[in-house]
Every structure is written in C-alpha cells, then in structure tokens.
Amino acid sequence: MDQPDPAALADLAASLPDGVVVTDPDLTQKYRLDRSQDDAAGTPAVVVRAEDAAQVQAAVRWAARHAVPVVPRGAGSGLSGGSSAVDGGLVLSLERMRAIEIDTESQVAVVEAGAFNAEVKQAAAEHGLWYPPDPSSYEICSIGGNIATNAGGLCCVKYGVTTDYVLGLDVVLADGTLVTLGGKRIKDVAGLPLLKLFVGSEGTLGIVTRAVLRLVPAQAPRATMVATFPNVDAAARAVVAVRRTLRPSMLELMDRASINAVEDYRPMGLDRTAGALLLAQSDAPGVSCGAEVELMRAACEAAGATELFVTDDPDEGEMFVEARRIAIPAIETTGALMLEDVGAPVPLLPDLLAAIEEVAAAYDVRIPVIAHAGDGNTHPIVVYDAGDADSEKRAREAFREVMQRAIDLGGTITGEHGVGRTKKELLPTQLGPDVMALSRRVKDALDPQGILNPGAVL
Amino acid sequence: MDQPDPAALADLAASLPDGVVVTDPDLTQKYRLDRSQDDAAGTPAVVVRAEDAAQVQAAVRWAARHAVPVVPRGAGSGLSGGSSAVDGGLVLSLERMRAIEIDTESQVAVVEAGAFNAEVKQAAAEHGLWYPPDPSSYEICSIGGNIATNAGGLCCVKYGVTTDYVLGLDVVLADGTLVTLGGKRIKDVAGLPLLKLFVGSEGTLGIVTRAVLRLVPAQAPRATMVATFPNVDAAARAVVAVRRTLRPSMLELMDRASINAVEDYRPMGLDRTAGALLLAQSDAPGVSCGAEVELMRAACEAAGATELFVTDDPDEGEMFVEARRIAIPAIETTGALMLEDVGAPVPLLPDLLAAIEEVAAAYDVRIPVIAHAGDGNTHPIVVYDAGDADSEKRAREAFREVMQRAIDLGGTITGEHGVGRTKKELLPTQLGPDVMALSRRVKDALDPQGILNPGAVL
Structure with missing residues (x-):
C-alpha cells in the first residue's frame, strides 16, 4: 500500500483539532496490533483519535478523497486481527468517545x-x-x-x-x-x-x-454449581443433557490444561486432577439453589460427575466465574497463543471437543480448551513457542485444522470473536461461493472504493 | 405493468408440475389481497404455488428472465399490503410448503x-x-x-x-x-x-x-393481572411505571371502544364502563401470583386503577388474553378498517395515545386502540364506512396523520406489521433521505432488476 501524500496528511491534521491527528511513528506504532498480535499487521501512516462523530466523518471523507484505507479501532482487545493496522492506512480510534x-x-x-x-x-x-x-x-x-x-x-x-x-x-x-x-x-x-x-x-x-x-x-441472585468430570467428553455430554430441558444463565467448561493454567497463575482452589470442570449458574428468580440447579446437578451426576459443589453465596460464585474469566491471561503466561473460537450445534459439542484433542495430538501442540459450552462455542487455545519456527508452523496448521474440523461438523469458525484477518482464509470454505458473492455485493454497495477495513472478513 | 407473454407463461407452466402454476383468473383473483384489503392491489397474471425451494428457484429464474415482478405470499394475513398483488405479476405462494x-x-x-x-x-x-x-x-x-x-x-x-x-x-x-x-x-x-x-x-x-x-x-405458568382505569392516560402512565423496574411477560392495553367492541362481538365479562384496561402476565418461575404481579398491582394502584383482579388460574388468564386477541376481528364487524401499528419509546406512550385521541377528534373518525403497551407499540384502528367516500377520505387522512404524529414523537410508523404498500408514503419522513438512499443501495445490490416485491417498502 502506498503512503498518503504528505500534503494530504498535513491537510488532515490542519482540519482537525490539535492532538486528534497523530503521525509520530512512536505513537502510531501502538495502533498496529490488536490482542491477536497478528504479525501480518501493517504500519499505519496516521491515527485519528476522534472526539466526536463529526471528526469521524471528516477523517472518513478525507480517506475517501485520497483512497486511504481506514481501520476502525475501539479498545484494541480484538482476538481475530479485525483492527490490525494496514500499511499506509488510517487507524480511526474511537478511544476518546466514551460518553x-x-x-x-x-x-x-x-x-x-x-x-x-x-x-x-x-x-x-x-x-x-x-x-x-x-x-x-x-x-x-x-x-x-x-x-x-x-x-x-x-x-x-x-x-x-x-x-x-x-x-x-x-x-x-x-x-x-x-x-x-x-x-x-x-x-x-x-x-x-x-x-x-x-x-x-x-x-x-x-x-x-x-x-x-x-x-x-437487574439480574436476580444466582446460584452456582461447579461439577468436575473424569474427562472432557463426560462434561460435554452433561452440557447436552442440561441444554435439552434447561436454560441456565451460565454454562462454561474448562479442560484440565486450562484448570491447571489458572491454578498456576492464581490459585483459586480448582481441582487440578479433574479432566474437565463445568461451571453453571441459575438466576431463575426466587429459587436460589432450587429447582434449576438441582436438575443440573442430576444431569451432571448421570453424566458421570465426580464432584459436585453448589452455592448460593454470590461471592463464592463470582470467585469461580473469575477463575473462568482469567483463563486466557493465565494460558498467555505459558506461551504465545492463537485463539480459536469455533462452534457447533450443541449436540455436537462432544464431537467438536474430541476433534480438537485429535488435532492437538496430530500436530503435537498444546490446545487447552475453555468453552461457552451451553452455546456450543469453544475457545481452543493453540499454545506455541514464539521463538521456534517449527512450533509456530505446527500451531498455525493446527489452528487451521481446528477450523476445518468445525466446518466439517456443520459448525462455525467463529462464534463471537469475528473473522478479522486471522480467520479469513477459511471463511469461503464455511460459507461457500454463493454466500461469499452475496457478501461481496453488499460490501461493494456500501463501500464501493473498498476503503473500510480492507483485508478484514472478505 | 405489461402482461407476460403468453408463450412465456406456457413455458413456466410446462416447466413445473401440474397444479403448481395457476393462471385461471377465478383462482388468481384469490391472491390479489392480503388482510389489509388494499384497494390499490393489482391483478396477478400468474400464481405459482411452490411445493419446494427448487420450484421457487425455477419461478424466480423465469421471472428474472422475463422481467416479471414477483410478490411472495405466505398465508395472506399481512396488515400493510406487503403481499398485495401487482398487475401482470407473479404471486409466489408458499402456502404448500408447510413441513x-x-x-x-x-x-x-x-x-x-x-x-x-x-x-x-x-x-x-x-x-x-x-x-x-x-x-x-x-x-x-x-x-x-x-x-x-x-x-x-x-x-x-x-x-x-x-x-x-x-x-x-x-x-x-x-x-x-x-x-x-x-x-x-x-x-x-x-x-x-x-x-x-x-x-x-x-x-x-x-x-x-x-x-x-x-x-x-416451555414457558413457566403465568399469573395474570387485569386492571381497569378511568382513562387511557392513567393506564399508559401505569405502563411506564411498570416498565421502569419490571419485565412482565405480557403488558397489553385496550381502550373503552375496543373493550366494548369485544363485548359486543363475544361477551367476555370485561368492564364496559372502564376508560382503559391493562392486561399483564408474569411468568417469573415459582412465584405464581407473587412478587412481580404484586409490584405491578402496586404500580397500577398508584396510577389510579379503579379495579384490580389477579389470578394464577391458567384458563382464567387465557380467557382475558383471548379477549385481547379477538379485538381486531371484533372491531372489523363495526366497519371497514385501516390498521395502524405506530410506536414510540415507552415513556412517550401517554403522549402517543393522547395524539391518537386528538387525531380521531380532528378528523371525526372512530379510532379504537389496542396496544402492546409494554413495548410502546400501539394499534389504533381507524374505522370507516366503506360505502361513504367522505368517511373513507377522513379515515385516510387520519391514518396518515397518526403516522405523522408518531414520527413527531420520535416514534415509528410500524412496530411489527411492516411498511408494505399502505405505509410506504411516510417512510421517507421517518427515515430521512440518507437512510432511504442507503436502503436503495442495498436493494439495488440484491435485486438489480427490481423484480422482488416492487412497490413494497421502498
């Protein structure tokens, strides 16, 4: 990508208040990457830290006039490279618009x-x-x-x-x-x-x-259930059973590797020997540890749970949720990560998790798994050694293969993180040529110059 | 609109199984109107009663080849003329696809x-x-x-x-x-x-x-509350109060005219003297006539309810819901109807209902009102005498004015019925030129020939 004309950049800077337009490379450098740390990210020519919609409009009009690509950016916490910068492009940061x-x-x-x-x-x-x-x-x-x-x-x-x-x-x-x-x-x-x-x-x-x-x-008080299982498959089967009749307000899964990563990072009292853990909550009003949690407990027992713990103490419940939430940062301390977000129809959750285990074995990589299990949405996290080319190559192949296996099961390559740039390669495989063509028609109708987040999704 | 070439029609009939393609005017006549009875509806040249998606594809391909407009049609129960036929067009009926x-x-x-x-x-x-x-x-x-x-x-x-x-x-x-x-x-x-x-x-x-x-x-058992009010405004204020803190599973309003229309049509024991009635349900599990209904009752009392009735008997509750559901058929027996579907942000519900009363007075027409009040979505029903040109003219003006007043309040011309053909005139007023232009770009990208339901919405 060409660099914008310096005179054009000067025009942009002059048209907006001081401090909004940033071209100092030391500063623009900080807008290259999102949390996916995609090493294919480019280097932006300019960052606009807009203070209001009118400044966003001014920046986009300028970009349209000069055919400069625009990468919108919020907090930079994206996990699929959706706000990775483009060489010579404009990063449009919304970080100052917080009202x-x-x-x-x-x-x-x-x-x-x-x-x-x-x-x-x-x-x-x-x-x-x-x-x-x-x-x-x-x-x-x-x-x-x-x-x-x-x-x-x-x-x-x-x-x-x-x-x-x-x-x-x-x-x-x-x-x-x-x-x-x-x-x-x-x-x-x-x-x-x-x-x-x-x-x-x-x-x-x-x-x-x-x-x-x-x-x-406001949400009603929640009762929390934690169940441990000898293996991931048993936990996944419990999820399918629970979802057949209940609608819990949370139904999360962690495998042994992620449990242990969390315990290493911040000891929370999780059972390191468990093959998998389910964390469920019910907020059915007035029932507390009542009907819904009891039904979940029964489903977990039937699926082979080894230990069951139920509490209606909010602080105790929140501690387990916090353990689940810190799983990604915890795993991040063990190596470089490629974060997956594959999903499948809920009944196929056991198959999807089995496929992930197969991929980890086939490519000799570690893939700890956490999952919004009740939605069939999983986050296999491919861990690799950033300094080791072979490790990175195997991780990249495993990352791709996990997506392929999800597609083979009638699933999706992304349940909630987005396609961004890191998952784009497999999108046509999931959607097929007709849906890709339809997507392109919509894109072309709304952005005929192709300046909005080019390289993402399509 | 020109009629399709007879040879082309014969091709279409030959390409699909017997009985799928209908050109007999006695039969196609039945596909002219939906429930809005829009008298601007055209007469279709042909009706395709597709049995599967492949037949839908064949019909659309034929229509694209011959530039024939296609009006898709389900059960014909639409209330905005969205499936009114187009002169010389093809009605694509999905009535046989019921699996x-x-x-x-x-x-x-x-x-x-x-x-x-x-x-x-x-x-x-x-x-x-x-x-x-x-x-x-x-x-x-x-x-x-x-x-x-x-x-x-x-x-x-x-x-x-x-x-x-x-x-x-x-x-x-x-x-x-x-x-x-x-x-x-x-x-x-x-x-x-x-x-x-x-x-x-x-x-x-x-x-x-x-x-x-x-x-x-399955939904949990519901408790039902019926509250009567001296006037519509008091009932509307009760709705705003309820919605400030609660999330009932139903919150419907009927004004005196619709209550009486229902009682005339099928006596249900509603209070004919009430200025307005609220029908609310709570399905918060396990609470029955408990906390949520008690809070609604208190809000209604504070807003000036004259009578309050609460039941957790499902049959009794369903009887009131049925009374609400038959309101449109009941009002239909009192004259020809133009059905409105205007909405506003919930806090403006009292203003919207007051505006409707003003319009009824200004144009000297009857406008009974039923409303999904908890959503701010109302169905004012303009009643007129189908044989009386002056009555119809006033009704048409009132119908338009109700939409305009909703727009003036930051509301919408349609909350759930759709724009179809009968509400199209005011759409640009609500959306403005930029959103209309954007809509047109999307439409043109997906239907460049403009054959899909032409005349509806845009």
Whole structure:
C-alpha cells in the first residue's frame, strides 16, 4: 500500500483539532496490533483519535478523497486481527468517545463507541438496570468492538448476544455520511433492517460512533454449581443433557490444561486432577439453589460427575466465574497463543471437543480448551513457542485444522470473536461461493472504493 | 405493468408440475389481497404455488428472465399490503410448503416458510419446547410472513421479536440462487450478518423458503393481572411505571371502544364502563401470583386503577388474553378498517395515545386502540364506512396523520406489521433521505432488476 501524500496528511491534521491527528511513528506504532498480535499487521501512516462523530466523518471523507484505507479501532482487545493496522492506512480510534447516558424511563443506554463494556454495565447498575452481554474481556473491551463482532460472553446462553441489545446506531458510512438507524423504540420495523446489518460487520460496512442499547432489570441472585468430570467428553455430554430441558444463565467448561493454567497463575482452589470442570449458574428468580440447579446437578451426576459443589453465596460464585474469566491471561503466561473460537450445534459439542484433542495430538501442540459450552462455542487455545519456527508452523496448521474440523461438523469458525484477518482464509470454505458473492455485493454497495477495513472478513 | 407473454407463461407452466402454476383468473383473483384489503392491489397474471425451494428457484429464474415482478405470499394475513398483488405479476405462494421438523437435541425447529406460527408452537410444545413470537394472528399467519415483517406479538415485551429467534434461513435471491445463511449454531459470527438483513425485508431482497428457529424450554405458568382505569392516560402512565423496574411477560392495553367492541362481538365479562384496561402476565418461575404481579398491582394502584383482579388460574388468564386477541376481528364487524401499528419509546406512550385521541377528534373518525403497551407499540384502528367516500377520505387522512404524529414523537410508523404498500408514503419522513438512499443501495445490490416485491417498502 502506498503512503498518503504528505500534503494530504498535513491537510488532515490542519482540519482537525490539535492532538486528534497523530503521525509520530512512536505513537502510531501502538495502533498496529490488536490482542491477536497478528504479525501480518501493517504500519499505519496516521491515527485519528476522534472526539466526536463529526471528526469521524471528516477523517472518513478525507480517506475517501485520497483512497486511504481506514481501520476502525475501539479498545484494541480484538482476538481475530479485525483492527490490525494496514500499511499506509488510517487507524480511526474511537478511544476518546466514551460518553454514557442512561435513560431509565426508556430502559436504554446511549453510548459512544469507545466506552468500555464494564463502564456501561456499571452505569446501568447505578440505576438498578443491567446490560447483559459479557465477553470475558468486559473490563477492557469497547462497546464499538462488541458491536463490530456481535460479541457474546458468558451469560448469552440465556440472555443472547450483542445484536439482541442494539436498538439504535449512529454509523459513519464510507463516504462520510452519518446515518442514524433505529433509536429508543423497542419495536420498529420501518424500512429494511439495516441496523442489524452493521452489528457484526467488523467495520467493513461503516463505523459505529454511537449506540442505543437495551437494558433490562437487574439480574436476580444466582446460584452456582461447579461439577468436575473424569474427562472432557463426560462434561460435554452433561452440557447436552442440561441444554435439552434447561436454560441456565451460565454454562462454561474448562479442560484440565486450562484448570491447571489458572491454578498456576492464581490459585483459586480448582481441582487440578479433574479432566474437565463445568461451571453453571441459575438466576431463575426466587429459587436460589432450587429447582434449576438441582436438575443440573442430576444431569451432571448421570453424566458421570465426580464432584459436585453448589452455592448460593454470590461471592463464592463470582470467585469461580473469575477463575473462568482469567483463563486466557493465565494460558498467555505459558506461551504465545492463537485463539480459536469455533462452534457447533450443541449436540455436537462432544464431537467438536474430541476433534480438537485429535488435532492437538496430530500436530503435537498444546490446545487447552475453555468453552461457552451451553452455546456450543469453544475457545481452543493453540499454545506455541514464539521463538521456534517449527512450533509456530505446527500451531498455525493446527489452528487451521481446528477450523476445518468445525466446518466439517456443520459448525462455525467463529462464534463471537469475528473473522478479522486471522480467520479469513477459511471463511469461503464455511460459507461457500454463493454466500461469499452475496457478501461481496453488499460490501461493494456500501463501500464501493473498498476503503473500510480492507483485508478484514472478505 | 405489461402482461407476460403468453408463450412465456406456457413455458413456466410446462416447466413445473401440474397444479403448481395457476393462471385461471377465478383462482388468481384469490391472491390479489392480503388482510389489509388494499384497494390499490393489482391483478396477478400468474400464481405459482411452490411445493419446494427448487420450484421457487425455477419461478424466480423465469421471472428474472422475463422481467416479471414477483410478490411472495405466505398465508395472506399481512396488515400493510406487503403481499398485495401487482398487475401482470407473479404471486409466489408458499402456502404448500408447510413441513416442520423439531430437533430436540439442538432445541430448534426447521420450518418451511408456509407453516403457520401456531403449527410451529404446537410441534414444539409436543417436545416440551416453546417458540415464543406470538402475533395475535398466530393461528392464521405463516412463519415466512412473520420473518418477512419481523413480527412481534404479545409476549415479545419479555421474549423479543421474530429476528431474535431466527438462527438460519434458506433464501432464494433475485437471480434464483438459493443461499443458506446460519444454521443450527446458537452463536455464529462468520462473515457479514446477512441473515438478519432478510428478517424484516418484506420479500424485497429475497424469498425465504425455510428457517431454523430457536426454541426455548416451555414457558413457566403465568399469573395474570387485569386492571381497569378511568382513562387511557392513567393506564399508559401505569405502563411506564411498570416498565421502569419490571419485565412482565405480557403488558397489553385496550381502550373503552375496543373493550366494548369485544363485548359486543363475544361477551367476555370485561368492564364496559372502564376508560382503559391493562392486561399483564408474569411468568417469573415459582412465584405464581407473587412478587412481580404484586409490584405491578402496586404500580397500577398508584396510577389510579379503579379495579384490580389477579389470578394464577391458567384458563382464567387465557380467557382475558383471548379477549385481547379477538379485538381486531371484533372491531372489523363495526366497519371497514385501516390498521395502524405506530410506536414510540415507552415513556412517550401517554403522549402517543393522547395524539391518537386528538387525531380521531380532528378528523371525526372512530379510532379504537389496542396496544402492546409494554413495548410502546400501539394499534389504533381507524374505522370507516366503506360505502361513504367522505368517511373513507377522513379515515385516510387520519391514518396518515397518526403516522405523522408518531414520527413527531420520535416514534415509528410500524412496530411489527411492516411498511408494505399502505405505509410506504411516510417512510421517507421517518427515515430521512440518507437512510432511504442507503436502503436503495442495498436493494439495488440484491435485486438489480427490481423484480422482488416492487412497490413494497421502498
């Protein structure tokens, strides 16, 4: 990619307030990578740290005029390289747009794209309200990034994913036009459903600057169940049994390797000898450790659970959830990572987990697994030695093979992280030529110059 | 619109099995109108009653070749003229495609587009599962139509609308290509979110032939509350108060005119003297007439309810729900109808209802109101005398003015029925030129010839 003309860069800097436009390589360097640490990332020519939608529009108009690629960026916590920089491109950072307004009467949050998920949750909680979507990274990820990937999380097994909570969006299109879609209306079917087209489009169709998010009444107190199993297969079969009749508010799985990584990183009292652990919660109001948890306990026993622990103490429950949430950082301390996000229909969860074990053996790599098991969505984490070319090669092949095996099972290469740049190669295999062609038509209609996040997804 | 060439029609008939292609005017006449009885509807040249997706593809390919407009049609229960026929066009009826398969392990229903909503509910219930979306017309509307309009219903105040339950779609595109989007995976973000683009697109972007619908465990027993109020405003204020802290599973409003229409049509024991009635249900498990209903009762009392009745008897509760559901047929017996579907953010519900009363007075027309009040979605029903030109003119003006007043309040011209043909005129006023232009770009990208449901929505 060519570098933008220096005169054009000077024009951009002059058109925006001091400090918004950054070209100092020491600073722009920090905007190269997201959390996927994709080594194919380029070096941006310029970073715009927009303070409002009008500045986003100005930057996009400039980029359109000069045919400069634009990579939108929230908190940089993406796991698929969706905000990896492009050589000579413009990184459009939303990090400064963090305003949050809670409308208690309408039960919505009006949120700028750079606000963190945890900040929205906190602001809602101050009014007795709740924003459910909860990626494990909720303390460090932005709402804009959540919308870009249609992020999931732990409670979405019962409460759905990001798109289910998006009522309205302000979006800057590829020509700099700002459109407002939807709003504070709970139901609105006026016109084509364009709103939903932007949720999960990974910045390839437009740049979200603001969102109206649906809030719900605060979650009821949760009862927590922890069950250990001799192996992953037994735990997976318990998940299938639970999901056949129940709708827990959390149903997570950790395998032995991830349990031990967590215990090494921060001792939480997990059973290091367990083959797998299920962490489930029920928030069915008023029942506490009642009916739903008892049914889950019975399903786990029938599937061969070796130990079962139930509590309705919120702090005790949160400690186990925290153990689950720190799994990725914990595994990160054991090597370089390639994070998977493959999924399958829930009944095929045992097959998917078995396939992952086979791939680990075939390529001689470690692949600890954590999973939003109740959704059939797994995070196999391929660990490799960053300094060892052979290790990295085997990891890369295993990463690819895990996606292929998910596709073979009728699954998906990504349940919630997005395709970004690191999973793009297998997308045509999953979707097939007709859906790829349809995607391309939509992309071309909305971004005919192809300046929005080029190289991501398609 | 020109008529298709007779030789072309003969080709179409020859290419499909006997009885699929219908050109007999006595028969095609029955496919002119949907339930909106839009008198601007045209007369189709041909009706294709497809038996499978391949026949839909064949018909669309034929239409593309001969530039014949295609109006997709489910059960013909639409309320906005979305399946009104076009002169010289092809009506593509899905009425014969009714197969339903329940996958209990994945908790999904795989459903052909012509299956009725009630049939899907029934098939799911046989396995202890539940398909929540419940338009009042659920016994006579098709899943394909529900998907086309992103239909709502009574329980969506807690359980969401159709799009929240669509996991997968088979869609025939404007060139006859069949694409499969999504599937039995609960979470899947691989590629652009095209699936959601078709839910609510009213047959203008493609023709849905099959859907994978998410099912949930059977609903818990419901407690029912009926509250009467001296006037609509007091009832609306009670709704706002309830929604500030609670998430009931139903929150419906009827005004005095609709109460009396129901009592005239089928006496149900409703209080004819009430200014308005709220019908609420709670399905918070295990609480029966417990906490949630008690809180609703308190909110209604504070807002000035004159009578309050609470029951946890399911049959008694269902009787009130039935009274609400038959309101439209009941009002239909009192004159010709123009059905509104305007909505507003919930806190503005009192203002929207007041505006509707003002419009009724200004244009000297009767506008009974029923409302999915908990969603801010109202159905003012403009009643007129079909034989009286002046009455019809005033009704038409009032119909338009109600939409305009909703827009003025930051509301929508349609919450769940769709724009179709009868609400199209005001769509640009609601969306503005930029969103209209964006809509047109998407439409042109997917249907460059403009053969899919021309005249609807855009």
